[in-house]
Amino acid sequence: MTRNHISMPKNKLWIAAIKPPMYSVAIMPIWVGSGVAFAETKIFNGVIFAVFMTAAILILAWENISNDVFDSETGIDKNKHHSLVNLSGNKQLMFWLGNLCLGSGLLGIIVIALLQKDPTVIGIILLCCGLGYMYQGPPFRLGYQGLGEILCFVAFGPLGMAAAYYSQTQTWSITNLAASVIVGIVTSLVLFCSHFHQIKDDIAAGKRSPIVRLGTQKSAQVLVWFTASIYPLSLLLVGLGVFPIWTLLSWVSLPFAFKLCRHVLENHDLPDKVSNCKFIAVTVHFWSCLLFGTGFMLG
Template sequence: MRLTHFADNSVKKINTSLWLAAIKPPIYSVAIIPITMGTLAAYRDTGEINLPIFSLFILSGILIIAWLNLSNDVFDSETGIDVNKSSSVVNITGNKQLVFRISNICLGLAILGLSAIAWLQQDWQVILLVLLACFLGYTYQGPPFRLGYQGLGEFICFICFGPIAIAAAYYSQAQVLTPVTLPTAILIGISTTIILFCSHFHQVQDDILAGKKSPIVRLGTKQGANVLMILTASMFALTVLWWLLGYFPLSSLLIFLAIPSGQQLVSHVQKYHDQPSRVSNSKFIAVKFYIWSSVFLALGLIAPTFFS
């Protein structure tokens, strides 16, 4: 009886771990952070935050990420690239159609939330921007585009979670589009792209077999690790540049407090880039860097508003 109880607990722990890996809770930060950054930029310029609009946007953003994660699992199951991926929701449930239906429900609810924002403001600009991002997100893995298989996923990620997401969040608060958000959007776009870039290191062989020409397949893991180092360093170099050009305040240099998490990411990938089992967690270290760099940047950008 004790052995059976122990085995049951072990199975439950494995199942829980699989589901957590499949749902990817940390990855939902890529919805929360751009919307928060765009909202804070609007607050810096207008002195106001519409909390109901902000809350609706956050909820819709989380639902969109759920749609992307679930639908991508469905699309990947059709190409066979996820055949060895134990954390695929499709592989766990064995029901591709159910997963696809749930993903579409998430998208429908997200559009409903965005429509509520548009109705409250009598302005459809926000929903048009987000729908553009959703379309680009679909082209990443969805047929007939599957642009991620051509190595264009990182470019799509940069555009959607950088300029478009932050512009939409800013517009939802200020009802105006402005190039002032672009420097921040570039940094958030880069740090989000780093997460996707790191997700390729451990699945090079599966990508090659499925015909997916990810950046790591094209570059090789060693060169990919070097590119990651450059991308990570560019976050800090660009922040200094934006400050010198007058786009950012001096306090934006608080982002340098994220150097330890950036160094951890770069060192880990440099050391284990060609060891799939050891480098597979690099995307989670990348999420950690993404969160910390965003938090410190946000504090730096908003600090002058509070002190003034």
């Protein structure tokens, strides 16, 4: 826990615990997947899109709340003042609030399946939820083995995008799969960046996050390579005719990507200074994915 968090007033700690900017992580796979669907089929169902967006936000809320609940059981959050469990002092309440969000989100997915008369989207989203549980939930706790970024990539990349595309078209798409790689990478960067400032707590709790395994300096270098990869990859796929040229609008996010990489390279071993890098990563994620999806809509 950084000194900045300790000195925060309680209302700001609650905002830090709820993490409003992070919910773009739930929205963007649906935006981009629906954009690909529109580019390929000229189909866009606004009702299904809105229901899916709402459901995704609720399911991510469950993920965030349940992660705080599960982390409270391992002791890794004992110094985390912006943990929902620590702020509320009621782990059971948070557990059931998380489950309420999950149930409400899944209800929205069921509505989509009923509108389509097709249960496929339910199956995909249940698989995503299963990966989300395995990230922190017992007995798996795969995030403690350093596998969180892989789970994140699969859930918010190929699976999340497949569900979004299918919810609009009830078909599959190779172009959507290719786009999901870019969305999956940039989403995983957000999770990767969240580990830098808490390496001491992770080590103490036995959590083998990628930052613990690699060290902060090598992790900062890995971050640069993965952040940089999304831009030439999108250019290559435009050159091959897989993506429309308008998807290069996502390159407008490059200044934020440079800012993220420079900030982490300079401060990787300074928890107080590097702690905000996940929010810079969210900015990269938001603008790159928003403009990427817009490129498909225009293309």
